[in-house]
Amino acid sequence: MLLIQNIRLSRILRNTWHVDLIMIASCTAAYFVREYLIAHHFSIPSIIPTVLGTAIAFFIGFNNNQAYDRWWEARKIWGALVNDSRSFARALINYVDEDDESVKRMIYRHVAFLYALKANLRNTVDEIYTKYLSEADLKEIKKHNNAHNAILNIQSRDLQKLSKANAIDGFRFIEINEMLTRFSDSMGMSERIKNTIFPTTYTYLTKVFIWLFVVTFTLVISQDAGPAAIFLGWLIGFVFVSTQINGMSLVNPFENNSAGVPLNQITRTIEINLLQMLEEDEIPEPVKPINDEYVL
Template sequence: MIDYNPKNWWKFIFYFHKSDTFSKLMPAMLGIAAYTAIFAYVENNILHYVPIRNPLTVHSLVGFVLSLLLVFRTNTAYDRWWEGRKIWGSFTNNSRNFALKLSTLLPEGHTSRETIRILIGNYLQATKDHLRGKAKVDHLTFTATYNEDYYKDHKHIPNRVAKALYTEIYKLHQEGLFNLEQFLALNNELSSFTDNLGACERIKNTPIPVSYNIFIKKIIFIYVFTMPITAVLEYKFWSIPIVTLVFYAFAGIEIMAEEIEEPFGTDANDLGLDNMVVNIKGNLLEIL
């Protein structure tokens, strides 16, 4: 995720980075410009069509409908991105609450403080890797009980870490370090971890319906590639930058929506999960 100052207009007008839509669309924009230029030359210098009245009327109506579709598309993608951010905010709060309760219930120097701190950090690390499709055991921190052998041969690493957390809390309850009410309060915090993970998996495993994506792309393609037919009658060779700009606007919105609809990846505009996990681990270290 990119940190930026939203008030610095001039920087963003002339700034390009690897995920910038202008950079991604540059080859296609050049192709559209060349296509329009050829169409304008043929129509104005060879065929000499008689201009018709209001040639852009149909495209104006279709453009309005297409704009509404893209607004809905962008809002849907942003809702997914924002819901993912809220879920990871809940991860942060739940981790802190869980750690604060344990720091009060467990005596200073108790070995379980360190073990549980490591397990909570492992759960968040495993969740982040799991959502990115590459959960790896070697990204975790091992303890004497929960070492590499404990995690190997398990496909869903977050569930394995959650089981270790439940085991530790139940063991402490059996030792009499907290009563039943306190045990249930801690159990609720643990359940929230699994609930948050399930919500993240729902976002990741339920993409925007493919038919909707295909339809918008087809409409953009048809709209842009038929626009020179009428644009050159009205604007002559000025239709070259006009059609190119229209393509950039519509296709750019679609590309931005594609990027943020999957918020747990590693694209520039995806959620900064790496920093979130590091910050939460730092909080846990201070508390426990």
């Protein structure tokens, strides 16, 4: 997630340079085609790039709105996980009577759940969650394809054991169990965003329309601007391309990049909060921003 208010032009160019080269080549080709072929036969009506520009504006606006909705929903889901995690730990610490070892084990296991979920969403191999699990838990989790769901199942079983041992009463059992249900809901909503592909036709058509617009705009303006039409065609195309790429960077909010939801920071924050609530001695350091620009 970006932290700075002003984006450097160099960062934008790093993200668009390959498209810029294609646009410059297209504008150059369009200029020479118009200069040596089309100019001797007919002129290109200016209505063509006008109509294309309007269509592009609609497509980019729709794509960016939908992309931001996905990103914001993902951020709200993990914001809810932060709140529910603190409430879960607080309830276990203060509601469970005379069974501190079970409380510690369940809170540790919840930290493992968060790290396992984060690794799944980012398609990475992150074994950090294993240090918060017992050998018995690890042995059981290996039988499942979905590690974070298996952890929730173990949590539910241990909660039932606490209830049978009269370590918590019925009302507190229901309250804590509802938190486990909310964890499952957040897990499912995160997986839904990750596994739902943004319609490729929208992004494909937007790219095609931008290319057609750049070419026709260069053809039209070269009638008056001459060779400067190459630069002007690229400049106008750059505005559309950078806007479109900026929106598409939010389509997959769990990707491990500067525009994604900062899962590393959020997970570490929860880990620190829960360990401090347990009064642990070894507390990890918060995740630091990279180059003071973004946090992962």
